[in-house]
Amino acid sequence: GHPSDNLGGILATADWLWSGVCVRFPDLRIALSEGGIGWVVMLADRVDYVLDHSASGQESGHWQGDLSPSEVLARNFWFCVLDDPGSVDAVLARFGPGHVMVESDYPHADSTWPDTPRVVERNFGHVDAATVRQVCCENAAALFGHPVPSTPEAAPEPPTRVSAPPARQKPSRTDATRPRRSGLRVAGVLLLAAVILVGNLLVLEIVFED
Numbered sequence: 001g002h003p004s005d006n007l008g009g010i011l012a013t014a015d016w017l018w019s020g021v022c023v024r025f026p027d028l029r030i031a032l033s034e035g036g037i038g039w040v041v042m043l044a045d046r047v048d049y050v051l052d053h054s055a056s057g058q059e060s061g062h063w064q065g066d067l068s069p070s071e072v073l074a075r076n077f078w079f080c081v082l083d084d085p086g087s088v089d090a091v092l093a094r095f096g097p098g099h100v101m102v103e104s105d106y107p108h109a110d111s112t113w114p115d116t117p118r119v120v121e122r123n124f125g126h127v128d129a130a131t132v133r134q135v136c137c138e139n140a141a142a143l144f145g146h147p148v149p150s151t152p153e154a155a156p157e158p159p160t161r162v163s164a165p166p167a168r169q170k171p172s173r174t175d176a177t178r179p180r181r182s183g184l185r186v187a188g189v190l191l192l193a194a195v196i197l198v199g200n201l202l203v204l205e206i207v208f209e210d
Contacts, residue, residue: 009035010043013077017047022076023065029143031078034105038087040079041094044070074099078143081135082112085123097131101140 009032022028047069063069074095080103081088091100102120105111112119124132141148 010039013043013073014047016077017069017072018062020062020064022072023063023067026075028076029078030076031080031101031143033080033103034082034110035080036087037079037081037084037091037100040073041087041090044073044094047073078139081123082110083119083123088123088127092127092131097127097134098139100135101143102136 013030013032013035016022016030022030051063051069065072067075078099078101079091079095080101082103082105102116102124104113104116106113120132120136124135137149140146
């Protein structure tokens, strides 16, 4: 996107605040997608200053309610961050982590994807794990009524690989022909024995006839 895109966020928020809509509807929730957070603290300071010093503030009676504009900003607005490492600490210190949400803007050209994990590390790597979980998933889940993702568990150990049985070796030509040759030898011996037996019987028959 254009470098001036985030100006839309600050201008829209200022208009929302000064319209009085959030004062009349205190449960209204506004998420500033792709708005960035670099301007949030500055706007909070500015709207309170205007209320105290400008004719459009208390003197005009335009602002209604017991809360200051910055308190309404903290109550009704959620701020989405792509990559604002220089502003994270100031916003967390002023508003806490409850209304800050990480976004990736996928699949637009302004997206942090596929480097989103690295960008989150650069922006929030110095804060505690609970805060990181809030800004990465819990705040958005609460705002949009989506189930909170479960904590990822360690991947199970892969099952032990069972070795495949050794491949049956194809018998060599020599091994394949060995049983046949052995059978031929046995048959030859039996045939020879039968010939001898028959010959003996013939001899005996001749003897007894004589």
